[in-house]
Structure formats: C-alpha cells, structure tokens
Amino acid sequence: MFKSPAKLFQLAITLLACAFLLIPTLQSALAGVTVNYFRGVSSGLTFKWIIEVWALYSGSIFLSIGLALACLVCTLIIGVPAAYALARNPGRLSRMLEEFISLPLAIPGLALALALLQLYGGWREFRMSWTFILVGHVLYTLPFMVRSVMSVLAAIDLKTLEEGAASLGAPSHRRFLDIVVPNALPGILAGALTVVTLSIGEFNLTWMLHTPFLKTLPVGLADSYASMRLEIASAYTLIFFAMIVPLLLAMQWATARAQRIMS
Amino acid sequence: MTLSLTNTAKTYADGTRALRSTNLDVAQGEIISLLGPSGCGKSTLLRIIAGLETPDEGAKLLFNGEDFTQIPVEKRKVGMVFQSYALFPNMSVRGNIGYGLKMQKLSKTEINTRVDEVIELCRLEPYATRSITALSGGQRQRVALARAFAPRPRLLLLDEPLSALDAALRGQLRDELAQLLRSFGITAIFVTHDQDEAMAIADRVAVMSHGEITQIGTPEALYRAPKSEFVARFIGAAMPLGRHIQADTMYFETSTLKLPAPAAGKTAFVRAEDVRLDDNSPLRAKVMSVTFLGTHYRIALEGLAPDPVFALHSALSAPKVGDTVGVAIDPAAILMLPAEKKAA
CATH class of the missing domain: 3.40.50.300 (P-loop containing nucleotide triphosphate hydrolases)
Structure with missing residues (x-):
C-alpha cells in the first residue's frame, strides 16, 4: 500500500497536517488538567482548575446557553416565515432582500456592533440588558437560518403542495403549519444547530457589546486569558470544547440529513 | 344544471x-x-x-x-x-x-x-x-x-x-x-x-x-x-382530401369522385380507416411508404391530396413502395367542413 514514494509522501503530508492541527489542541486541553503547566505533566493531573473555572465563570456559561436559546427562538420566529416568503415569491426583489439579510456575514462583527451602539447606546436600560447582545446575535445568525430553510424549500414543489392543501380546505395558516414547516424541518434543524453553535462561539460582536456584568463564554475566555493563570484559561478552553463539539457533530448530522432530502 | x-x-x-x-x-x-x-x-x-x-x-x-x-x-x-x-x-x-x-x-x-x-x-x-x-x-x-x-x-x-x-x-x-x-x-x-x-x-x-x-x-x-x-x-387525425371541389365532384390529379351533395367552397377530410385499397377502383394513387403495425399496415399514398393521405390496410401483405394502387373511399365517410382561412 505504501510502496510507492508518492504514496509515502502523501501520507507524511497528511500526518504532518494532522499534527499541526491536533497538537496545540491536545496541549491546551492537557494544560487545563495539569497541576503546574511550567513543570509539565510530571507535576501531576488535577480537576482543580476546571472546578475553579466553574466557580468563576459558570454565570458566563449559563448566559451563553440562555443567549443561544433566545437567539434560536428569535431566528425561528423571524427566519422560517422569511425564508418561506422568499421561497414562495421568487424574483429580483426577493434576491435583493436575501442579499440584504446576508449582509451581516460580510461586515465585520465589530462594525455591526458599532452601528448597534450608535443607534441604541443612548437607551441605558436596553444597553445594560442581555437583550442588547441578543439583538447582535440575531442579526449575525439570521442569514444562516434563512438560507438553510430556503435551500430545503427550494427543492420541493411548495406551490403545488400548498394548492393541494388549499383545495382540501386548508386556510393559509394551516398550510404553513401542516405542509411548509414539516417539509422544511430538516432545513430548520440544520439552521437551528448552526445558529446555536455560532451564538455560543461569537466573540467579535459580543466583545464590543458586553458589559462587565454580561460576559458570554468567549468573552469570559478572553478575560481569563488576559487575567488568570494559564492553567485556568486552558481549563476554560476544555469546558468550551466539551460544549461546542457535540453541537458541531449534531450540526453535521442535521446538514447531511437535509442534503439527503434535497437530493 | x-x-x-x-x-x-x-x-x-x-x-x-x-x-x-x-x-x-x-x-x-x-x-x-x-x-x-x-x-x-x-x-x-x-x-x-x-x-x-x-x-x-x-x-x-x-x-x-x-x-x-x-x-x-x-x-x-x-x-x-x-x-x-x-x-x-x-x-x-x-x-x-x-x-x-x-x-x-x-x-x-x-x-x-x-x-x-x-x-x-x-x-x-x-x-x-x-x-x-x-x-x-x-x-x-x-x-x-x-x-x-x-x-x-x-x-x-x-x-x-x-x-x-x-x-x-x-x-x-x-x-x-x-x-x-x-x-x-x-x-x-x-x-x-x-x-x-x-x-x-x-x-x-x-x-x-x-x-x-x-x-x-x-x-x-x-x-x-x-x-x-x-x-x-x-380527434381521429382526419386528413385533407382532394385537389378541389366543383359542384358535387371532387377532383384528384388524375381522376374524380362523385359526392352525395354539392360541396363547392368546402374542404374535404377523410380518416385513414376510411381509405381502402381496392384494385377495381378507378381512383389511383402511388405508394410512398409502408409501415407494418402488427394488426395492420399504415400506407402513405400520393396523388389524393397535396399532402400524403394515409390508409390503414388489414391484409397479410402490402403493396411495395412505388406501386400504383386503386383506392376506394366511401363518399359518405368524407367529412365536409367549411374552408378555414389559412394562417398567414
């Protein structure tokens, strides 16, 4: 199998690339459970740092989860009907609207945050509340939900299905709930997981919008890197990993499912 | 209603x-x-x-x-x-x-x-x-x-x-x-x-x-x-028939057919199942193509109209391409329709 030099070369490159990606990750994870990073693993392994991170930052973790779920609810309520409306009325105006919704993808989060601060910064109550960060997250994640749902809706003959339901006596809200939503479900699921993952990991925008009392998981991470000892920061990364990896796996599974429907 | x-x-x-x-x-x-x-x-x-x-x-x-x-x-x-x-x-x-x-x-x-x-x-x-x-x-x-x-x-x-x-x-x-x-x-x-x-x-x-x-x-x-x-x-793929009609006579290239009633100014149509091959008939046409369809032959004939006219022929054998055959058409089976203006 590895007789030819070309194959050997390929294998070496692949292994090198893997090492390049994995070693820092493993090292960081290891640092999170090492008693003293500067003395190495020989100093012993411990859960002390993880417990300490939990004590210091559990608020950030719950805030992030809460934000992600609230963001999901908002993108579902806004995004699914929006995707439906865009898919149902194709045309130049729809394409322009779709591009417009997608703008936050291209604009740096910092610029988006600045715009939000300029617009709403004067409303003290709003500015200080977690809903301010939520607005930023919804703006940033909405295009992912809309596009994911739209791609599934574009693959089914929505118009005829709805006409069928209408001829059977279904008014428009029943058609949406009975026909559109169930058939768009794979797209909605894929979009939902993307939204939650992105919201939990979002740093750029959140860093600009956060207050000392409202630190999300990534903002807390930056804070711990800047002000805590390295082991605590690493333990923090470990917790972050433990939360985000299952979400990423679920996202892959949901996207594969949605693509199966579309083919 | x-x-x-x-x-x-x-x-x-x-x-x-x-x-x-x-x-x-x-x-x-x-x-x-x-x-x-x-x-x-x-x-x-x-x-x-x-x-x-x-x-x-x-x-x-x-x-x-x-x-x-x-x-x-x-x-x-x-x-x-x-x-x-x-x-x-x-x-x-x-x-x-x-x-x-x-x-x-x-x-x-x-x-x-x-x-x-x-x-x-x-x-x-x-x-x-x-x-x-x-x-x-x-x-x-x-x-x-x-x-x-x-x-x-x-x-x-x-x-x-x-x-x-x-x-x-x-x-x-x-x-x-x-x-x-x-x-x-x-x-x-x-x-x-x-x-x-x-x-x-x-x-x-x-x-x-x-x-x-x-x-x-x-x-x-x-x-x-x-x-x-x-x-x-x-409905039933009727084909135009004849060159022109004068009073109660339909004119073909070489022969004529007596119609049951005067039909000048009308267009005549016939269906393939009403066109029979009959050697005794004075109406003659030339075979352009023969297609075998299992139950019958579909034969394209030249000389009955500006366009080829098809005949359904149920027999064990069919004439060859190029043969001249006699054709019998029951005048009662001919559909007389008002002439339509040709689309420009």
Whole structure:
C-alpha cells in the first residue's frame, strides 16, 4: 500500500497536517488538567482548575446557553416565515432582500456592533440588558437560518403542495403549519444547530457589546486569558470544547440529513 | 344544471390571453373532459373552476345557481387531482387521505370511518400505512384521487391525472380511473391532451384550441360530425382530401369522385380507416411508404391530396413502395367542413 514514494509522501503530508492541527489542541486541553503547566505533566493531573473555572465563570456559561436559546427562538420566529416568503415569491426583489439579510456575514462583527451602539447606546436600560447582545446575535445568525430553510424549500414543489392543501380546505395558516414547516424541518434543524453553535462561539460582536456584568463564554475566555493563570484559561478552553463539539457533530448530522432530502 | 360558467376569461399580467370568454354548463354527475394541445387554455379553465386562478372581470361561476366566483379555493369544496399529484411527503397514505376531513373538523372516529371507506373503494388497503415515497406512480395516482374524493367534494377536478405515468400503465389506469369516477357518481372535469383518454373517460368532451372551446359534445358526435378542421384533425387525425371541389365532384390529379351533395367552397377530410385499397377502383394513387403495425399496415399514398393521405390496410401483405394502387373511399365517410382561412 505504501510502496510507492508518492504514496509515502502523501501520507507524511497528511500526518504532518494532522499534527499541526491536533497538537496545540491536545496541549491546551492537557494544560487545563495539569497541576503546574511550567513543570509539565510530571507535576501531576488535577480537576482543580476546571472546578475553579466553574466557580468563576459558570454565570458566563449559563448566559451563553440562555443567549443561544433566545437567539434560536428569535431566528425561528423571524427566519422560517422569511425564508418561506422568499421561497414562495421568487424574483429580483426577493434576491435583493436575501442579499440584504446576508449582509451581516460580510461586515465585520465589530462594525455591526458599532452601528448597534450608535443607534441604541443612548437607551441605558436596553444597553445594560442581555437583550442588547441578543439583538447582535440575531442579526449575525439570521442569514444562516434563512438560507438553510430556503435551500430545503427550494427543492420541493411548495406551490403545488400548498394548492393541494388549499383545495382540501386548508386556510393559509394551516398550510404553513401542516405542509411548509414539516417539509422544511430538516432545513430548520440544520439552521437551528448552526445558529446555536455560532451564538455560543461569537466573540467579535459580543466583545464590543458586553458589559462587565454580561460576559458570554468567549468573552469570559478572553478575560481569563488576559487575567488568570494559564492553567485556568486552558481549563476554560476544555469546558468550551466539551460544549461546542457535540453541537458541531449534531450540526453535521442535521446538514447531511437535509442534503439527503434535497437530493 | 350543476355547474355553469359564463363569460369566463383569463388574461395574464403580461397581456397573454390564456382563455377567451368561455361558457360551459356541466350537468349533475356528468364527466366532462377538456381536451386540447398544450397552451390551449384547458388547465387555466380548470384552475379557474378550482379557484387557483382569478378570472378576468365579468366572469360568473355558478354552482346549483349559487355564485362562487369570489369564494376562495379552500371554501369551494372542490377536490383536485394534480398532474404531479402534490401528495404531502410528510404524511402517510392515511394522513393524506384524511387531511381534507381533518380540515372539515370532523371527529377522529368519523375521519377514520370515511378514510377506511375511501381506501377500500380505491383498493389501497395494502398501502394505507405506507409513506408516500414508498409508492409507485400508479399507487400515488390512486392516493391522489382518494384524497381529493374523501371530503365529499361537490366537484372533482383532475389536471392531466395520467400523464405522469409511463405508457403501459397509462392505458390500464385509464380504464380504472373511468370505472372509479363512475362508481363515485360525482360531477368531474378532467383535463387531458390525449384524445383516447378523453374519449374513454368522459361523457362529453370539450375540444379547446387557442383559449377557446371550439366544440363540445359526446365522443361519438365529435368523431362523426366535427364542426371544424381543428376538431377533425385533433380527434381521429382526419386528413385533407382532394385537389378541389366543383359542384358535387371532387377532383384528384388524375381522376374524380362523385359526392352525395354539392360541396363547392368546402374542404374535404377523410380518416385513414376510411381509405381502402381496392384494385377495381378507378381512383389511383402511388405508394410512398409502408409501415407494418402488427394488426395492420399504415400506407402513405400520393396523388389524393397535396399532402400524403394515409390508409390503414388489414391484409397479410402490402403493396411495395412505388406501386400504383386503386383506392376506394366511401363518399359518405368524407367529412365536409367549411374552408378555414389559412394562417398567414
């Protein structure tokens, strides 16, 4: 199998690339459970740092989860009907609207945050509340939900299905709930997981919008890197990993499912 | 009169006239077919009756005397079978058939009883719990019919219900569909571009062309007494015959044929089954091509009209290409139609 030099070369490159990606990750994870990073693993392994991170930052973790779920609810309520409306009325105006919704993808989060601060910064109550960060997250994640749902809706003959339901006596809200939503479900699921993952990991925008009392998981991470000892920061990364990896796996599974429907 | 359409027309926003002002009356329990080539307006007319298209101002749609022109599709109580069937992939066969009953807010037991009834009628028992994607084309067609029929619609509309099936299955399902519609005893309108389908299923056929109903009548009437060249050509593929007609004589290249009545100024048409090869006949023609079709030969003849005229020849052997043969045509089988102005 590895007789030819070309194959050997390929294998070496692949292994090198893997090492390049994995070693820092493993090292960081290891640092999170090492008693003293500067003395190495020989100093012993411990859960002390993880417990300490939990004590210091559990608020950030719950805030992030809460934000992600609230963001999901908002993108579902806004995004699914929006995707439906865009898919149902194709045309130049729809394409322009779709591009417009997608703008936050291209604009740096910092610029988006600045715009939000300029617009709403004067409303003290709003500015200080977690809903301010939520607005930023919804703006940033909405295009992912809309596009994911739209791609599934574009693959089914929505118009005829709805006409069928209408001829059977279904008014428009029943058609949406009975026909559109169930058939768009794979797209909605894929979009939902993307939204939650992105919201939990979002740093750029959140860093600009956060207050000392409202630190999300990534903002807390930056804070711990800047002000805590390295082991605590690493333990923090470990917790972050433990939360985000299952979400990423679920996202892959949901996207594969949605693509199966579309083919 | 069950269904009555008056002055029904449809002009699209871009100015295309899909349907010219049309009147149509359908009796209780009657099965009507809208037959015509694609783009003749037949689907538009069906969709207007269903409520899926809005007719132009001035149209009036009555059902048992009650005006339903402004009633939206979901309140019209019409069942519709779509060309693509439009079955809901997120529901089982039962779920699809029961959906219309659910929309009528019937109780669970009532829905179940009715769904069972319709499933039995359409012989779908083995597939009741299957998902839509696990059905063949023919089974899907039956589910679509069952779903449209289950809520007891006042009118059943079918849009090219057989065209999504392959040819072999289509013939079989055509007879099955005809029999099911009769057993339902429901007033039905169905759209097709296939004359065999229309003739086999419908009580009356409305032949449509360029957004108009050109002739409506029983299949026999349309076949035997077409009123226009279009109907004659479309139903039974009639072919123009002769060079010209003077008084009661039709002139061919080399011979003539006596007609039963003076027909100057009219155009003559004949069908392939009425053109016989007969060596004793004075009418002569040259064989251009011979196609063997199993039960008969289809022979193209030159010299009977500007275009080739086909003859169906049932015999064990056929003349060769290039032979000159005698042709007999019963003058009574010739269709005399008013000459149509040729489109420029």
